[in-house]
Amino acid sequence: MTTPSPTPRKKRRGLMIAGPLVLLVAAGSYWLMGGRYEETENAYLHQARISVASSVAGRIDKVLISENQTIAAGDVLFQVDAVPFRLALAQAETAVAAARIGVEQLKLAHQTALAQLKLAEDEAAYQSAERIRQENLVAKGVTTDTQLEDARHAET
Numbered sequence: 001m002t003t004p005s006p007t008p009r010k011k012r013r014g015l016m017i018a019g020p021l022v023l024l025v026a027a028g029s030y031w032l033m034g035g036r037y038e039e040t041e042n043a044y045l046h047q048a049r050i051s052v053a054s055s056v057a058g059r060i061d062k063v064l065i066s067e068n069q070t071i072a073a074g075d076v077l078f079q080v081d082a083v084p085f086r087l088a089l090a091q092a093e094t095a096v097a098a099a100r101i102g103v104e105q106l107k108l109a110h111q112t113a114l115a116q117l118k119l120a121e122d123e124a125a126y127q128s129a130e131r132i133r134q135e136n137l138v139a140k141g142v143t144t145d146t147q148l149e150d151a152r153h154a155e156t
Contacts, residue, residue, distance in 0.1 A: 056080060127155040 058080040065077050134151040137143040 052077060054080065056085075058084060124155070127151070131155045 060078050061081040062079040063077070064079060065071060065075070071077065131148075131151040131154075134143060134148040138145060138148045
């Protein structure tokens with residue numbers, strides 16, 4: 001006995017349903033098995049030029065890397081000319097020394113002014129005592145009024 005073969009219309013309908021279903025299952029399994037993850041075998045990124053910035057400005061004295069050399073964050077790439085910075089440091093140290101000398105001069109001037117003030121206070125006390133002495137002597141009749149006037153004049 002032979003089984004009847006399906007008609008072409010039934011074959012077509014079976015293929016129209018089974019074909020997209022097979023494609024859908026294949027695409028889903030590809031996506032689940034790793035198609036959504038990007039993979040590379042070589043992580044080398046070629047870039048002809050990159051921007052490098054320094055925290056100080058100056059002329060580059062020495063380049064410490066070579067072409068195609070692997071570098072990491074924090075590696076020293078080049079050396080900046082140190083002469084301008086040494087000159088600026090020397091100039092700043094000179095300014096600090098000059099400021100220290102200025103402070104010492106001000107301290108000495110202050111001490112001199114205090115000594116002059118003490119001398120003037122002592123002189124005023126002496127002249128006041130001399131005036132009082134001359135007043136007492138005039139009252140006793142031992143000295144002249146002229147000497148008393150001189151003492152009063154010297155006190156002011």
